[in-house]
Structures are given as structure tokens and as C-alpha cells.
Amino acid sequence: MEVDLVAHCGEHLDGSFLYTMTLTDLATGWTECIPLLEKRADAVQAVLSQARTLFPFPLLGIDADSGSEFLNEQVMMYCEQEHLTFTRGRPGVKNDQAHVEQKNRAVVREVVGCVRLVGVRAYRQLGEVYRVLRLVVNCFQPSFKLQAKVLQRDRVHRVYDVAQTPLQRALASGVLPEEQQHDLSKWVQRIDPLALSEHLDALRYALLCEAHLPPAVGASGRAWPPLRFCLAACMSEPLPAPEREPEQTGSLEVPGREEILALLQAHPEWTSTQIVQGIEHQVPDRAVFAPLETHISVICPPGCSTWEDSWLLERLQGGQAEPLPEEPSSSEEVISDADQCAVQASPLPALAFGTSSRTVGEHEGVMVSQ
Template structure:
């Protein structure tokens, strides 16, 4: 007989388990054709190579019908702060927030966010555990928008959060008004083969304007915003903030003064040859790792002055010859296993000597020794 039956009492269900099961599940096949306003939400961690400590995360909202994407930084993972940021993002959305679909992270599945959605009349759903395809729309934007413009560096602190917020203010306009993308319309399976049908490339603004469920007032308001935007100026602003973000993550200085933006004509001229330099985003530059220093005490530190003097007097001597002389001068202090260490030391000294000979300032040559160039 199982132990639980012997005890004669039921197992108590954990509160978080009951809360998670109270939120209905929505899969990727359940969307059909939703109206603009049903979004998927996810968090992108800017932890760099290590997830230890506190770091900034980006809250991403992606509309299912149009692909409209909004991003905002979260300085800490906290459910009350997430609700506050969600309220601010709702002010930037061109439509009312009708539904919110999240993963099973505890920063989403909690009483605070559930009560927030119920008070705002927002349909709150979740995906299946460990099924990222249930949130395919927002997962695609995590890579195509957030990772592409922010990169994989570690960002922490208030200053990095301010720079990310400034970056997303320009990026949201560039992505939603000027960056077209495909959208999956239908998917049919023929045995093991899946046949997918995509719509023509369009921006989220174009999809929202073409949707018959969009009010005319919203359509006219978006057209006014679109007419006042300059994509080259937006791209320049994005590059400027990316440069400051990369400098903040790589060097961690005390303060970062705002860098004056270069003129539009100069920035536009630089785009003509940008393909020659490869990746132009400053956040895509590889991290420069510091050279690893010595981890053990230098075994030749006391004999270095003598070795240097002997090397400068007779630079042709090999490492074994210098080690033999060192053993004669200091019996029992320097064993034969230090030969490789001494050879590496001589290699660096010879490299310094060769550079001094090649790149030393040229001395004035005596008369009659001028070098002539043949005509």
C-alpha cells in the first residue's frame, strides 16, 4: 500500500501550482485570426556570459495580428514593477490591449499580474511548459529585434536601463514603421513535409492600417506619425545609443557624457560603404578579453637582473647555456625544470630587441652613404 494511503490524508497542493492551473493554456494553433490587441509577452535577459547577480531584462510585447512590437527595460525581476512597465507600454500601443499570453515564469504567473489583467479586462493566458513554439511570435522578435540591436553583453544598473529605454524609443519607430517582415498565413502537413504559406512582406504599420478592424482615427493618427519620421535619422540615433551601450558594458566608466550625433549627410554617406566593414552595430563588436596575467609566482624573479645582464652581453646564448651558468652561480636554487620558463623569457627579450632594431629612430647617416633610388 502506498505511504500516502497509509497516512490517511490528502497531499496539499502548492499555492503556485494552483495559481498556474487557474490560468488557461493557449497554444500556437489556437490563435486563428485574432483582432489587433492580443499580444505575446516574454523577457530577454541581458546577463552576458553569467546569470549571477542582478541584471537588466527586456520586456517584449508582440501583437499576433500585426507584429507590432514594444520593448521596455526592467531593472529587476519584480511583479509590481512589471505591472507598472506594462501600463506604460499600453500607452504606446496604437490599439487597446485585449489579451496577454505569457510563458510559465513566476514573474508572469502570480496574483499581482492576474489581478491586473482582471481589473483591465485583459484575457490572461499562458503557453504549455517547455513549448517555446507556443510563443513563436514573440520568440522571433526576441532575436530579430532585441538581440539584434542590443546584443549579448551584460547590462546592469540604472544608467544601462536609461540607455536601453532611449534605444527602444527610436527602435520601436524604426521596427514598426520601416522594417517589413513575413507572416505565416497557413501551414499544411503532407506526411513528414510541412508546407507553409506566407504573406507578402509588410511592416506592422501597414498590416494595422490594412486591417478592417482598425478604427479610422487610429489609421489617420499612425499615418501622421509615419509622415513625420525619417528612417535615416532614426537609424543614426540607434547607432549612437548602441555605441554608448557598448562602451558602458565594456569599460564600465563612472559617467558617459552624451555624444553629439553626426550630421545626417555624413551618416548617410557612411552607409554606402558600410558593407566593407562587416557588422556596423556597435553592440555586435566582439568583446576584447584582457590578456591573462601570471597566476603563479615568478620562479626567476631574483635572478632576472643577472639573466638580463648576461643576455645583453651575449644575446646569442641559448636558454640551456644561461641556465647552466645560473646553476653555477646559485647552486641548488634553480632546477632543470625551469628551462622552458627561461626559454620563454629569452623569446620575449629577443622580440623586444628585434623591435628596437627595426623601429628605432633613424640616425643621421654620414656623407657619402645616402641611399639613392634608381630612376
Template sequence: MGLTMKEKQALAREISKRYRKAGKKGKTAILDEFVQNTGYNRKYALHLLANWGRTELVRLAGRVVKLKADAFKKRKAGGGRKPVYQAATIKALKLIWEFFDYMCGKRLSPFLREQMPFLNPCKEFGITKEVKAQLLAISPATIDRKLKPERKKLELKGRSATRPGGLLKHQIPIRVFYAWDERKPGFFELDTVVHDGGNASGEFCCTLNATDVYSGWVELRALLNKAHRWVKEEVSLFPSQFPFPLLGIDSDNGGEFINYQLKAWCDEHRVQFTRSRSYHKNDNCFVEQKNDMTVRRTVGYYRYDTLQARDALAEVYRHLCPLLNYFYPSEKIIAKERIGARVKKVYDKPKSPYRRLLESPDLPDIFKNELRRRAARLNPVKQKRLVNHALMALFELQSQKSLAASALEDV
């Protein structure tokens, strides 16, 4: 192990005195030894020893200034530039960040600008006139930097509970990627998220996640289990519930999707049905990333295995989906470029799925008007409070179940 920086500086301070007094051969020997001990570049070491501790008088702006070559000294605390954002702004930023599900800076910044008319009247955030101006001006990078100390708390890993479908697989075509002409509203990727609490035995609730490839629009449905019937029934309701047409679905190879009920319904209603390759999770990348962002970070990893839990999950999703679709911005990759071993990804500006659908040239005006009509009835703060209330009811059920199980163990 080599010398520390302080030890190198102390060595330079002592050797520089002998170096400047030595002759040519002596300087060469001292320089060789110094370079060997410190690992410095020879030219840099020569400059360091020749100038360490030397003082010179120079005239700057009509004043004589004394300059001394020495080690870098840290600034004293309290010096430097004054902070731009006041403590009240950072406090309000943190409260909004926590209330709206810990968005990253790139998503939170446009959210603040777009939803400020709803945030400003809420006294709980403490938004004054000065705080409002700073929140509207703050950059994504500054948001991430200011919230960095609060971020190291929320990492959990999920597990897969996908079971392969039957012999029907060869009748459903494989989709590896979406062509650019198919990236328009209406093509959904499907997946299920299990709520087994780490115990895969018995029956437990699941969440059906349907994500629109073009816009990122998310629809979540609570299922009692993975029976074919429940998945088919929920998918069959999509056309009447969505504010835009359902053109196609793409799923993994789980048995809840690869079955005759769902395929027959798709054939009857002319909905394109495709599946991913086996063991290629990234074929369904659009829905896979939403499993964590929209489901796990909201309802957690508990075991939900009762009818009451299914109904409570459904109530959470009833309020959560409009919040995600109409108000929460998301980024979308628009280009990839390979540079040697690196892949450079280019993302568009963060927008809510609602905004992307309004900007889509492929969506008729009749559907855009329906989107606007639904959006006009929503308020992001009220919607988040409804989500929080539904979550409290869900977690209360879980708490009662845990207490009952503990009481049985004690008997």
C-alpha cells in the same frame, strides 16, 4: 572509392578506340568491363563508347560545321552573359543592407521600393539615377545571391533563463494557439530576454518584449531585473503608449508574469490574460522569433547590470521600436498544408506592421489616423542614425565597465 570524373573520361577516351574496332563479342566484353569500372548506365555507356571522338560534317544555315563528340569543357573565364547589375549598385545594396540590420532579400526588396524617397538623398549610399533604377528592379533572390558572401558572420545562440511561476498558474488559462477570429490587432505575446552575459548569478537587466500576433508590432522595454513590479508597471503603461487598443496578453510560465500584481491589473482593465503550456516554447512562437531579430541582434549578449545600463537600453529601444514597426517589412505565415511528411508553408507579401495595421478591417479609423500621424513625423534613415548613436552610448558604458574590471584584477 570509385573513379573520379576525369579518370572516367580518360578511360572512355582510350577504350572507345578499341570498342569501335572490336567484333560483337569483343564489344560486349569491353562494355561489361567499362560499366563495371565506371558505374554508368549500360545504354549511356554504349552511346559514349560508340561516339567518343567521332567527327561529323553537317550543314547549318548554309555553312558546313564539324561536330566532335568529346567531354564537356568548361567555359573560359570572362565568357557568358554580362552582369546585369553594375558594381555601384551592388556596393549601394551592401551599404543599405548593413545600415538597416542585414535584412534578407524578401524583406529588403520591398523596403527599398517603399523607402527610396528617404534613401535617395543620402550621399553615403551613393545612389545615382542608374543605381536607383536597378535597386528598384532587383529581385529578392538576386539580393540574397549578391550578398551571400557577406552573410556567414552573424550566428549566435541564446540561452533560456525562464524560472517557473508560483501556484497562480491554475487561475490563468492556457492558450495553445490563436484562433482565426482572435488574430486581430491588440493580442500581444510577452517574453523577457535576459542580459546576464553568460553569468546568471546576481541581478542583471532584462528586456520585456511585447509582440502583436496580428501585425508583428513590437514594443521593447528595459527592466532593471525580473521583479514583478517592473513588468506590471511597464504593461500598465501599454494602453497609453500604443496607437491601438490592448485586448489581451499571452506569456510563458515565468514568475515575472505569473503573479498576482499582473493578473489583478488585467482583471481590473479587462485585458485577457493567458499563458502557454510548460516546456512548449512554440506556443509563444510570435514573440520568440522577435527575441533574436529585435533584441539579440541589436544589443548583443553582454551583461548589463547597472541603472545606467538600463537607461541606455531604454534609449536604444525608444528609437528602435518606431524603426521596426513603421519601416521594417516582415513576412507572416498565412497557411500551412501537410503533404505526407512535409509541411508546406505559405507566407504573405513582406509588409511593415504599420502597413498591416492600416489594412486591418478590425482596427477603427481613429486608430489608423493616429498611426498615420505618428508615421508622418518619422524618417527611416534619421531613425537608424538615432539607434546607432544610442547603441554607441550603450557599448561605451560596457567598454568602461570592462576596463574597470580589468584594472581591479591587475591590482
């Protein structure tokens, strides 16, 4: 597994800015991109731990460059404790990590660009972009893999295998259990590539707005949360219904959309629990035994349901392993779950000219799916 960092510094290296850690498997080409707020040893260790939960197969070792973010005592101790083989390239020799360097250009730079990204809000939005990008690159973007080089007179003839996606190579390798292979194939077949690409375009546009424009502020004066990735909106068929607990005795009545929206407009600072209590106070004769999520979900679109993700689905969605950090000086306030769903229900922004989501393949012999 080759590992490298990409700096989102823009045109200068002054101050603090975000980084992206790119991890590429040599055998299958499986690539994961995870954002970092700072270039520190503890941040690198946390990202390595998160990346191990995203790959469908176990990691045996990592190969990094000679940067201080990798060559330090904390990362070395982590690799020893987790039984990961650690190797490094020669200082100043980029070709020692040729595979991950190529992914830095073809995946990270082609999608994110060279804009300067700073702060927690950009960190969150960049993480949402990568949750979609990992599905596009690993499940729907086939590429050739070099098999041999044959010298023919004065020229070198390169021989490639059949174009395959990283997922197809992982399934054909035989390292995954049969049950896991079946589940992965079933879930990926249910994803609509066109909807996934459109979702990626919208998230990329939101990231560019976050980099160049001030945060969008709602009527209450609070900054809107970043646009979130919703896997259910990219499915060609609906997700399975959640397993509900046994119904309690009494009448089950769910408040209407108008009642919840009226309370949100009158009391934008209320939490979801206070909204339900307000409904019960307005209509004391109503027996409300439904779960809290049932009341809030009536103002959410079908793709934003509160379905509990399984282990496999969490790997597909690529969610954050730990709570996102907060900036002490940030003016952003806590946004309720209802406000978050209202943002997701709004139409996706239109893309500016020249922001297609199609990533460029490898510099030698890559076939990108249309």
C-alpha cells in the same frame, strides 16, 4: 499579445542585471521592448501599464510563459481589474510563445547583443535604444506572414501574404479610427529612415560603451547623462512650432550663446533658473520677459527644442511613463537641462566595426527594408 522576458546577464547569472520585456501582437506583428531593472511582480505590472500606452490599439489579453514574474497574485489581480485575458504556455515548451521568442532573437539579441547590462545608467540608455528601435521595427521593417501550409507530395509548401510592416497591418485591420489612421500615416511619412537608422547606431554604440567602459566624466567631475533619442533629428521636415503664450509688455531680449556658456563654465552647478537670474544680475537694465525655455534653447540644436509633445507624438517617441529610479550608491549627480542639451549637441560617436543597425527578420520569409 505574447509576452516574454530577455535577460541581459552576459556569461553568468550571478548578481543583478537588466531584463527586457518583449510584447508581440499576433495579428499585426507590432512589437514593443521595455527594459526592467529587476525581475519583480511590481516591475512587470508597471511595464504592462506602460506598454498599453504605446500600442496604437487596445490590448485584449496577454499570453506568457510559466515564470514566477507572470504567475503571481499581483499580475493576476492587475489583469482582472483591467479586463485582460491571461493565458500561459506549458512549462518548458518554448514553442507555445513562438512569435515573441522569435522577436527576442531577431529584435532584442540582434540589436542589444548578449552583453551584461547592470545599473540605472545602462537602464536609461537601453530605454533610449528601444525608443528608436520600436519605430524601425514597427514602421519600416516589412515581413511576411504565414497564411497556409499545403502538402505537396513529400514537401510542405508554405503560402505567405504580401510583405507589410506592422503599422500597415494595423491600418488595414480597421480597428483604428479614421482620424488616428490619418495622423499615424502622416507622422510616419515625415520620418527619415536613414537618419533613424544612424541614430539607432549611435545609441547602440553608447549602450556598448556603457556596458564595457566606465562612465564618461565631464570637466566638473560629474558623469555625463546618457545619450538621448531626439525624434526631431530624424524628421525629413521640421516639427511644427510650439504654441506660445501671448507676449507680455516690454522688450523681449534673449541672451546670447556666449553669455550662457560663460555662466555654465563659471558655475557648472547652477540650474537653469539660476542661469537666467545670473544674466539678469549682470545686465540689470535688460528687461527679460521671455520664458525660461527660450533662454536655455539658444545653446541647443534645432532638434532639441522644448516642444511639448502631443499624445500621438509621445506614442511615436515611446517615452518613459514614470520617472526613472535612482541607485542609492550611484555617484552620478543631477545634470541640468543645459548640460543635457550640450551633450546632445556633441557629434555622435563613430560606430565600431560590425555594429550595423539592420535587424534580422523572421526566420521564415522576412523581407528587411534597406
